[in-house]
Amino acid sequence: MTRPFRFGVTMMTPSAGDEWRKKCRRAEELGYDVILVPDHLGKPAPFPALVAAAEATERPRVGTFVLNAGFWNAALLAREVATTDALTGGRLELGLGTGYVQAEFDAAGLPWPTPGERVSHLARTVEELDRLLTSPEHQPEPRQRPRPPLLVGGDGDRVLKVTAEHADIAAFTGTRAVPGDPGGKLAVLTADAVGERVAAYRRFAAGRSAPAELNLLIQVVEETPDRRATIRPSLGLLPHLTEDEALDAPIFLLGTVRQMAEQLRAQRERYGFSYLTVLEPSLEAFGPVIEELRGE
Numbered sequence: 001m002t003r004p005f006r007f008g009v010t011m012m013t014p015s016a017g018d019e020w021r022k023k024c025r026r027a028e029e030l031g032y033d034v035i036l037v038p039d040h041l042g043k044p045a046p047f048p049a050l051v052a053a054a055e056a057t058e059r060p061r062v063g064t065f066v067l068n069a070g071f072w073n074a075a076l077l078a079r080e081v082a083t084t085d086a087l088t089g090g091r092l093e094l095g096l097g098t099g100y101v102q103a104e105f106d107a108a109g110l111p112w113p114t115p116g117e118r119v120s121h122l123a124r125t126v127e128e129l130d131r132l133l134t135s136p137e138h139q140p141e142p143r144q145r146p147r148p149p150l151l152v153g154g155d156g157d158r159v160l161k162v163t164a165e166h167a168d169i170a171a172f173t174g175t176r177a178v179p180g181d182p183g184g185k186l187a188v189l190t191a192d193a194v195g196e197r198v199a200a201y202r203r204f205a206a207g208r209s210a211p212a213e214l215n216l217l218i219q220v221v222e223e224t225p226d227r228r229a230t231i232r233p234s235l236g237l238l239p240h241l242t243e244d245e246a247l248d249a250p251i252f253l254l255g256t257v258r259q260m261a262e263q264l265r266a267q268r269e270r271y272g273f274s275y276l277t278v279l280e281p282s283l284e285a286f287g288p289v290i291e292e293l294r295g296e
Contacts, residue, residue: 002211003274005264005293008034010065010217011053014044021056023283026059030287031294033048034093036065036277047084054088063093065217066153067275069121070113071100074128082133082142090143093169094129095151098122098159100177101184119158126152126166131139136242151215155189155197157204163212164205169275171215172197176249188219188238191248198271215275216267219251219281221289252288253278261292272289 007261009032011023027035033075035053037046040182067077085092093124098118099105105112113121132138142148152163153171163170174194175186189197198214205212224230231254246252250267253260266272278286 002268003272004202004214005034005268005296007273007286007290007293008032008063008065008215008275008277009283009286010034010038010277010279011035011049012038012043014042015152017052020044020049020052021120023280024053024056024060027283028060030283031290032060033276034061034063036063036095038065039067039071039099040101040109047080049288050084050092051087054091061091061093062088063151064095064097066097066151068099068104069096070105070110070118070127071108072125074125075132078132079128079140080140081148082138082140082273085142085144085148086140088143088216090148092142092144092148093151094148094248095153095169095171096122096126097153097171102182103184106182115156116158119156119162122152122154122159123162126162130166153215153217157200160197161204164201164208169213169215170201170205170272171217171277172201172271173217174219174249188241188246188249188251190241190245191250194250195271213274213275215277216250216273217277217279218253218270218282218286219279221253221278221285223257223260223262223285223288224254227259230254257288257292260289264289264293265296 008028024035037044037049039046046064053062064293081094102112133142149168151169151171152167174189176189178185178187222230227247
């Protein structure tokens with residue numbers, strides 16, 4: 001069954017109260033379904049920012065995209081999640097990931113775990129949150145039952161197994177962390193590589209009683225009459241991709257509004273991506289695409 005499109009925007013720039021509320025209201029006007037906040041040092045603190053976003057708007061849901069599980073103790077996180085879900089009227093979607101930026105762990109004075117240790121911590125956190133938030137004895141109580149929807153982001157096999165077992169939403173980055181880079185540099189995946197990761201997830205999720213919603217994070221949105229001319233200045237940053245591979249990469253959305261809409265329809269057909277997230281710099285540029293796809 002083809003899911004209808006849903007659209008989210010990740011707000012990345014810290015702002016004073018009035019400016020923050022104005023941005024969130026603008027996202028609602030443009031048709032975004034979810035207002036999201038990341039979990040990076042130097043960005044807005046997720047939970048108070050989401051409460052403010054919900055108070056400033058009426059329709060959109062709010063969510064973390066995604067929390068760095070390595071920063072959080074599960075019991076303390078369960079308190080934050082339940083309180084935020086209650087304060088937002090049951091509009092919260094909880095997104096979790098392993099964390100991938102060593103420099104942020106260093107700045108926070110936290111040890112930098114191995115990749116395997118970070119995935120293991122994510123798995124334990126998800127399991128403990130499930131236990132705590134679904135318990136009728138947990139205080140505070142979340143508004144949504146059995147718990148707020150869970151999104152897990154990441155493309156590695158172990159993370160995909162956690163996603164397949166627990167998550168309501170499977171989020172794909174379309175990138176891969178560059179090994180050994182403390183700043184969290186990401187390499188763009190080709191369309192075929194993204195397809196292989198989605199296929200791996202589907203294998204792990206074969207026994208699910210209900211399919212998860214599939215999410216894609218789109219890194220760049222640019223309206224242009226000439227897609228090739230627009231991508232060429234960036235090819236120096238993508239030495240592992242040909243021009244055609246860069247244009248086909250799912251995380252780049254370039255072209256006229258109609259071309260961009262057609263690309264997203266084709267990607268939903270190929271991969272199953274129906275929940276599409278963009279970054280705050282693309283807030284306005286993606287608005288006409290939402291309008292083109294609304295209701296599909």
